[in-house]
Amino acid sequence: MKRQEKQKDERKAKKGIIRDLIILGIILAVTVVLLIEFPDRREPVIATSWDFFLEMILILPAVMVLLGLFAVFVPKNMVVKYLGKTSGIKGIFLAILIGALPTGPLYIAFPIAATLLKKGARISNVILFLSAWACIKIPQEMVELQFLGLQFMITRLILTVIFVIIMALIIEWIMKWSENKGGVKNAV
Amino acid sequence: MDVTVIVINAIAIISFLIALLKDKEKAKKSLLIAGKSFIRILPMMFIIIIVIGLLLGFVPPEEISKFIGNQSGIVGVLLVGVVGAIMHIPALLSFPLAASLLEGGASVTAVAAFITTLTMIGVVTLPLEIKELGKKMALLRNGISFVIAIIIAFIMGTIL
Numbered sequence: 001m002k003r004q005e006k007q008k009d010e011r012k013a014k015k016g017i018i019r020d021l022i023i024l025g026i027i028l029a030v031t032v033v034l035l036i037e038f039p040d041r042r043e044p045v046i047a048t049s050w051d052f053f054l055e056m057i058l059i060l061p062a063v064m065v066l067l068g069l070f071a072v073f074v075p076k077n078m079v080v081k082y083l084g085k086t087s088g089i090k091g092i093f094l095a096i097l098i099g100a101l102p103t104g105p106l107y108i109a110f111p112i113a114a115t116l117l118k119k120g121a122r123i124s125n126v127i128l129f130l131s132a133w134a135c136i137k138i139p140q141e142m143v144e145l146q147f148l149g150l151q152f153m154i155t156r157l158i159l160t161v162i163f164v165i166i167m168a169l170i171i172e173w174i175m176k177w178s179e180n181k182g183g184v185k186n187a188v
Numbered sequence: 189m190d191v192t193v194i195v196i197n198a199i200a201i202i203s204f205l206i207a208l209l210k211d212k213e214k215a216k217k218s219l220l221i222a223g224k225s226f227i228r229i230l231p232m233m234f235i236i237i238i239v240i241g242l243l244l245g246f247v248p249p250e251e252i253s254k255f256i257g258n259q260s261g262i263v264g265v266l267l268v269g270v271v272g273a274i275m276h277i278p279a280l281l282s283f284p285l286a287a288s289l290l291e292g293g294a295s296v297t298a299v300a301a302f303i304t305t306l307t308m309i310g311v312v313t314l315p316l317e318i319k320e321l322g323k324k325m326a327l328l329r330n331g332i333s334f335v336i337a338i339i340i341a342f343i344m345g346t347i348l
Contacts, residue, residue, distance in 0.1 A: 013228060020231035027238050034242065041245050049241030052284050056233055058193045061226060062200035063280065068222030069207050072214050105278070107313050110320035117321070127329060135279070135307035143280050144303070146192045147287040151348065156300055159343055163336040171328045178324070 059146055063139045070102045079112055083129060084119045092165060095125040099132025102139045109133040123175050127168040135160055229278055236281045240288040253293035260298070268298045269338055272305035273330075276312040297345030304337035 035042045079098055083091075099109075109130055116126050136157065144153045207215040243252075256264040272282075286299045309330050310317070317326040 017228055017231060020235065024231045024235050024238075027235055031238055031242060034246070038246075045241040045245030048244045048288075049237045052237050052240050052288065056237065056284060059196050060229070060233070060280070061222075062197045064222040064226045064229075065200040065204055065219065067225060068218035068220070069203055069215075071221050072218035073207065073211075106310055107316055110313075110317050114320040123325075127325075130329065131308060131333070134310075135304065137279070140279050140283075140307065142192075142196050143283045146196070147283040148290070148299075152296070152300075152344075155344055155348060156304070156340065159340045160304065163340055167329075167332045167336055170332060171325065174328060175325065 055146065059143060063142060066139055067102045067104070071104065074101060074103060076103075076112065079129070080115055080119060083116055083125060084121050091122060091125045092128060092168075095128035096132040096136060096161065096164075099129040099134075100136045100138055102137055103133075106130075106134050122172065124168040124172040127171050128164060131164040131167070136164075229280070232277060232281055236277070236285055240285060244288055244292050247292065249293035251293075252289065253295070256289065256294045256298035258295045260295070264295075265298050265301045265338060265341055268294075269301040269305045269334060269341070272302040272337075273309040273334060274311045275306055276310070277306070279307045282306045295345060296348045297341045300344040301337055301341035304340055305334060308333040308337060 031045070035045060083095060083098060113126050113130050116129070117123070141153060141157060144156070204215065204219070207218060254260065256268050275282075277285075282303055286303050289302070290296070290299050311330075314326060314330060317329075320326075321329075
């Protein structure tokens with residue numbers, strides 16, 4: 001079962017990389033034509049791309065190493081174990097903290113979130129966990145720091161945490177309210 | 189070389205050394221995963237880098253700022269918000285793109301909206317989210333995320 005899933009993932013990854021390479025080929029071709037047509041643009045385009053390439057290549061390998069370490073050393077069932085029962089302020093912080101750990105793209109988090117819901121975790125904590133996973137990830141913050149600066153990164157981080165908590169509570173409230181409205185049958 | 193680069197690389201190296209001390213096999217495995225994900229992201233990284241070069245080399249700042257600059261108002265911000273929600277690129281690569289937009293004349297508000305919707309909302313992954321969490325919850329999360337992304341963006345634009 002697990003092996004099958006792994007193979008499926010790998011096939012998906014291969015498909016994705018081929019698609020990216022095709023797009024890259026097209027963009028390269030367009031760029032070459034453009035730069036031949038407009039020789040005066042060659043210098044700014046190449047200089048800009050080179051600058052951004054350097055900035056990326058200096059941090060991406062390090063970020064990838066961190067991602068790899070977390071993928072191997074942090075077991076997936078840890079999330080369910082810790083988030084299943086905690087509530088209150090502690091639950092809020094734990095949900096954000098665990099979501100922020102660097103462990104892969106968002107679509108991995110959906111099945112984990114579904115398991116959490118089934119196990120009776122608070123809706124608001126599940127939403128928080130998902131949102132933290134999506135946009136408060138530690139490696140993301142590192143890259144944001146590198147490209148947009150400390151002030152931008154910190155301000156956006158604080159605002160995001162505040163509003164994500166508000167959103168989680170609103171969604172929980174709406175879900176419960178609509179459940180109650182749906183009839184006593186669903187509520188019990 | 190700037191401080192951020194040194195700090196991030198130092199954290200990675202130290203973490204890896206600790207991992208190596210704890211469990212050699214697992215450390216090796218994580219390095220393998222790191223290598224694989226790096227190769228996986230490379231084509232997209234080159235795509236983004238070339239797009240940034242073309243964007244800044246060909247599109248004059250006046251044009252960029254006309255659409256998503258300070259004078260563009262709420263329409264420009266909503267526009268980049270929607271683009272961010274639909275675009276499906278690794279979040280790690282959205283930051284250089286955002287930096288280039290900022291450099292090219294976009295407003296802080298627009299750039300913040302772009303990154304926030306890009307990371308929080310996934311139109312492409314929405315079917316999967318609906319399958320796992322149900323229609324109501326998935327739509328609520330993505331919908332309200334869009335609203336708070338725009339609010340965050342305008343607060344950022346005001347205080348930065």
